[in-house]
Amino acid sequence: xxxxxxxxxxVLGILFLYGAHLLWRRKRLTRDVERVAAASAREExx
Amino acid sequence: xxxxxxxxxxxxxxxxxRSRVALSQVVPFGVVALILFAFALxxxxxxxxxxxxxxxxxxxxxxxxxxxxxxxxxxxADGARDGLRLSGLDPAGMFLGKTAxxxxxxxxxxxxxxxxxxxxxxxxxxxxxxxxVSCLLGAVGLAATGTLYGALSAGLRVRETLLPFLLLxxxxxxxxxxxxIWQAALASGVASDGTPWxxxxxxxxxxxxxxxxVVFGPLVESA
Amino acid sequence: MSAPGSIVVPAVSERARxxxxxxxxxxxxxxxATVCLGLWVTxxxxxxxxxxxxxxxxxxxxxxxxxxxxxxxxxxxxLYLWPRTRSLFWDRLAAAAVEVGVVFNACTLISxxxxxxxxxxxxxxxxxxxxxxxxxxxxxxxxxxxxxVPAEPxxxxxxxxxxxxxxxxxVPIVHFSVLWWRTLHQGATxxxxxxxxxxxxxxxxxxxxxxxxxxxxxxxxxLVRYRIGVLEDALAGRxxxxxxxxxxxxxxxxxxxxxxxxxxxLAPLDQREGERVAVEAGSAVxxxxxx
Numbered sequence: 001x002x003x004x005x006x007x008x009x010x011v012l013g014i015l016f017l018y019g020a021h022l023l024w025r026r027k028r029l030t031r032d033v034e035r036v037a038a039a040s041a042r043e044e045x046x
Numbered sequence: 047x048x049x050x051x052x053x054x055x056x057x058x059x060x061x062x063x064r065s066r067v068a069l070s071q072v073v074p075f076g077v078v079a080l081i082l083f084a085f086a087l088x089x090x091x092x093x094x095x096x097x098x099x100x101x102x103x104x105x106x107x108x109x110x111x112x113x114x115x116x117x118x119x120x121x122x123a124d125g126a127r128d129g130l131r132l133s134g135l136d137p138a139g140m141f142l143g144k145t146a147x148x149x150x151x152x153x154x155x156x157x158x159x160x161x162x163x164x165x166x167x168x169x170x171x172x173x174x175x176x177x178x179v180s181c182l183l184g185a186v187g188l189a190a191t192g193t194l195y196g197a198l199s200a201g202l203r204v205r206e207t208l209l210p211f212l213l214l215x216x217x218x219x220x221x222x223x224x225x226x227i228w229q230a231a232l233a234s235g236v237a238s239d240g241t242p243w244x245x246x247x248x249x250x251x252x253x254x255x256x257x258x259x260v261v262f263g264p265l266v267e268s269a
Numbered sequence: 270m271s272a273p274g275s276i277v278v279p280a281v282s283e284r285a286r287x288x289x290x291x292x293x294x295x296x297x298x299x300x301x302a303t304v305c306l307g308l309w310v311t312x313x314x315x316x317x318x319x320x321x322x323x324x325x326x327x328x329x330x331x332x333x334x335x336x337x338x339x340x341x342x343x344x345x346x347x348l349y350l351w352p353r354t355r356s357l358f359w360d361r362l363a364a365a366a367v368e369v370g371v372v373f374n375a376c377t378l379i380s381x382x383x384x385x386x387x388x389x390x391x392x393x394x395x396x397x398x399x400x401x402x403x404x405x406x407x408x409x410x411x412x413x414x415x416x417x418v419p420a421e422p423x424x425x426x427x428x429x430x431x432x433x434x435x436x437x438x439x440v441p442i443v444h445f446s447v448l449w450w451r452t453l454h455q456g457a458t459x460x461x462x463x464x465x466x467x468x469x470x471x472x473x474x475x476x477x478x479x480x481x482x483x484x485x486x487x488x489x490x491x492l493v494r495y496r497i498g499v500l501e502d503a504l505a506g507r508x509x510x511x512x513x514x515x516x517x518x519x520x521x522x523x524x525x526x527x528x529x530x531x532x533x534x535l536a537p538l539d540q541r542e543g544e545r546v547a548v549e550a551g552s553a554v555x556x557x558x559x560x
Contacts, residue, residue, distance in 0.1 A: 007323045007383040008304065011330060011376045015300075015486060018372045022493045029500035033278050036507060191435070198431055202418055212411045212432065215404055216439045219446040226450070242449060250442055257438060264350070265431055 050136040054143025059150060061120055068151045072112045076159050079105040084166055091168050098167040099228030103221050105159055106152065106184065110217070111210045113151050114192035117144055118200050118209075137263035141193060145258065149189035156181040169232055176231035176240050183247040184224045190254040191216050197265050223247045278503045281496065293489045299482025306475040320387060325475050327380040329483040330373050335402065337487055338370025339409065339437070346433035349426055360426035361502070363433060364416060365494035367409050369487060374406045397448040404443050408436040422502055 062068055083101040087094050160177065163169060171177055195213045199205045223243040230240030307325040345363035348354045381399055386392050393399070412432050416425060 003383055003387050004308070004319050004322045007380050008308065008326065010379050010383065011326050012300065012304070014372065014376055014379070018369075019486075019490060019493075022490060022497065026493055026497050026500070029497060029504065032504060033500055036504070037278075194431075194435060198428055199415075204418055208411075208414060208418075211407075211414060215407045215411065216435060218404055219439070219442045222446045222450050243446075246442070246446055246449070253438060253442070257435070261431065261434075264427075 050139025051142035054140050055146040058147035067116055072109050073155050073158050076105045076109045076155055077162055080162050094167045095169050098163050098169045100225045102159055102163045103224040106156055107217055109155050110152055110188040110192055111213055113148050114196045117148050118196035138259040141258045141262035144193045145189045148192055149185045152185035171231055172233050173231040173237040176227050180224050180227035183251055184220050187220045187251045190258050194258050219250050289492050292485055296485035296489050299485055303479045303482050311471045311475050323384045325479040329479040331377040333483050333487045334370050334373035334377050338366045342366040342433050343437035346430035349430045357422055361495055361498040364498055365491050367412050369490045369494055371409050377402055397451045400447045401444045
């Protein structure tokens with residue numbers, strides 16, 4: 001039974017961690033993109 | 047296509063004959079690898095004899111990577127690649143030519159290493175034609191896949207580390223088949239065991255040769 | 270490209286956002302349900318005992334990795350290479366599928382190994398399926414490694430697509446050779462991985478639920494990863510533009526260099542000279558032949 005627990009923990013753990021990582025990456029990138037877009041909009045406005 | 051192929055093969059082989067890189071660097075590397083394997087497997091002759099086929103092919107695979115690197119770097123000097131493209135040569139012919147050149151180099155290498163294996167590892171070959179055919183087919187397969195991946199990674203600074211990582215997994219069937227055929231050709235093996243593997247090698251070679259002929263054009267016309 | 274320094278990113282529609290959220294929630298619920306059913310509700314197998322519970326996860330991740338993810342990557346790559354359907358959409362889809370597929374592939378190997386330890390007594394066995402899966406993992410790690418090399422999107426897309434194509438062609442050959450390797454060799458102990466549980470009733474449903482949930486997880490991850498690809502390309506494109514503008518501002522007329530060329534090797538000068546002579550000799554052969 002220990003093996004089953006280990007198996008479930010590893011697989012689900014990896015999937016959850018990767019999923020969280022994807023969400024974090026997307027959030028960071030959208031923030032960067034918005035920042036860049038805002039900066040260039042300011043540039044154009046000047 | 048065939049004429050262009052012969053031209054390119056002749057060019058590559060002539061360059062090799064002039065500079066003798068494969069002969070002076072790649073083949074010795076193969077021999078050194080064989081010697082290192084002998085140290086790794088220990089002095090027990092039966093153990094070495096049993097591992098010999100596999101070690102032969104591993105050495106060939108590593109040397110094939112070097113040979114392909116060489117084949118690619120020949121063209122990166124001074125825009126020779128662009129010159130080649132603009133020369134109007136049939137890309138399929140270019141692929142076949144480069145494959146043939148690398149194949150010939152690999153055959154020479156395999157001959158030297160085979161002699162080395164017989165001498166150093168004490169193997170007894172019972173069915174030599176199996177050995178010869180497997181070396182031929184293996185060389186073609188490695189050359190074809192190598193030329194494809196070489197072209198893919200040409201012009202990249204990370205090619206030295208990336209090419210082995212890309213090419214060697216693709217070459218696994220050659221390693222498996224070659225090893226099995228050699229084992230069948232030895233005194234301890236059964237010759238008929240080798241035939242399905244020969245067929246596998248033929249399929250592998252046919253697939254990658256055909257793929258290369260079709261795909262080499264679009265592959266090299268990058269930015 | 271519009272005004273300098275601006276960034277072009279297609280927006281995500283509200284409907285797409287809701288769909289993604291729905292899939293994510295469904296996937297999460299499915300996984301939770303599978304775990305509950307798998308670990309507690311379903312009975313242990315007569316032959317395998319509790320180990321059978323891993324069967325609710327392992328074939329599922331394997332199916333997703335091997336067929337769904339890499340199959341999708343191969344098809345997408347082909348669609349990118351085909352001139353009529355060429356679009357960076359397929360390239361980004363393939364990249365997303367490969368990255369998620371590699372994660373699932375790793376899960377396949379780990380769950381298979383954990384299942385194998387009490388069954389065969391070893392953490393790893395060179396049986397046909399594990400070995401082929403390992404080779405597949407390495408092939409697609411190579412794909413990801415190649416993608417990291419900086420290049421224009423179209424160049425990178427074409428390179429990656431070819432790698433995917435070559436790898437996809439190799440997979441069946443590797444599979445058969447490894448299978449023969451295990452079974453044709455005289456005297457090999459053929460490890461039987463198919464200690465098939467007598468699946469019935471609740472076990473069958475849980476197995477199905479596992480498959481479906483993991484597929485949903487894959488789809489959700491694919492969507493998020495695809496979006497990440499779009500954002501990364503947009504940012505990278507802008508960085509490239511900014512770099513080019515700086516170069517031009519500094520008075521470099523040929524600001525269109527890309528750093529990806531390795532034409533200048535580090536070989537010593539006389540060796541390069543020797544090679545140059547050799548190459549010229551070769552070119553002479555070509556010129557004569559082409560006349």
